[in-house]
Amino acid sequence: MYDMDTRMRALDLLADGRSMNSVSQETGISRSTIRAWRSRVQPLPHLLNQATPCAGPADSASYAYLLGLYLGDGCISPHPRGGQYLRIACADAWPGLIDQCRTAITAVRPKDKVSVLQRQGCVAVTSYGRHWTCLFPQHGPGKKHERRIVLEGWQQEIVDVHPWEFLRGLIHSDGCRVTNWTVRNGKRYEYPRYFFTNKSDDIRKLCTDTLTKVGVRWTVLARGSDPFNVSVARKDCVALMDAHIGPKY
Known part of the structure; x- marks a missing residue:
């Protein structure tokens, strides 16, 4: 049995263009197991509401914290040329929170750049990437309180392992x-x-x-x-x- 972090790391390597052989050699996981995991991942046009994200979080504890931040003050918007922007609004009064948010995003997606955009009274901690909508399948049109918000099974697994990180993000x-x-x-x-x-x-x-x-x-x-x-x-x-x-x- 492999834990969630191990599965997500293998899928992330595949999503970055690595061959199944090289992922197997690097992780020590058999090709048949990796192939089974990949078969459960839906193709790119169907990223929303899938059972397993196409590229999982690199660090599950940081993801639990970031999930709490996203459910409170986060949003995702599409980029005209593909990919998405994740934005987390943080008040200027909490510089430590801004730093923690940046650190969490970097831990979850180390290869995605993070920037801070100043707004009136707050900053938007922003990151562009190809996988934000599958990492946060709660994304959708309209305000969060006007639509159903339910965690996917893999998200609930992470929250169950890191409940305090999730609560810290919400608070x-x-x-x-x-x-x-x-x-x-x-x-x-x-x-x-x-x-x-x-x-x-x-x-x-x-x-x-x-x-x-x-x-x-x-x-x-x-x-x-x-x-x-x-x-x-x-x-x-x-x-x-x-x-x-x-x-x-």
């Missing part, structure tokens, strides 16, 4: 760590809290399902009649989030 895109306060018996008490806010019911469920899997208790705070806010406020759960995620910087 770094559409979440925050704040300090709330209350008054009890005339004394002011302050306590930290995490929020994740997204209009998509599907994306919020991906967040809450993953929080539950790692043992974090959460609640939903409605904004009016809209349950857009996922809250983590229990002391032990906040401490767990601090250990694995921490505030943006």
Whole structure:
């Protein structure tokens, strides 16, 4: 049995034009196994919604983080001459987040260049490549909260292995760590809290399902009649989030 990273690396080498013999020699995987993996990959015109991407992420932990960023503040647009642009919007107030985003993109697709385009109040961390739509099959027309968002099986495998990286990406895109306060018996008490806010019911469920899997208790705070806010406020759960995620910087 081969893990996801091994399979993705072999498929990526094939996608870059390497022969099956050379990939077999470099990876130590038999040609029959590589041929079976390749047979499950749909041709280029049918990249969306496929079971296995045509060229998988070079680093699955970085991909889990980047997936969280993409679901929050990412988009993909076509290039007139083929290929696609991946863009992740990052606020100017978080230079550390911008650096982490660039690092994650480079780790996922080492051969694709990454640039930063300044916008009003934010930057778009941008990368051109041939495989962004198959790496993020959730891409589609319209806003994310107006269409179905479901992870492919291979994506869920990665999230299951790297749940905290995925949650970190979600929190770094559409979440925050704040300090709330209350008054009890005339004394002011302050306590930290995490929020994740997204209009998509599907994306919020991906967040809450993953929080539950790692043992974090959460609640939903409605904004009016809209349950857009996922809250983590229990002391032990906040401490767990601090250990694995921490505030943006």
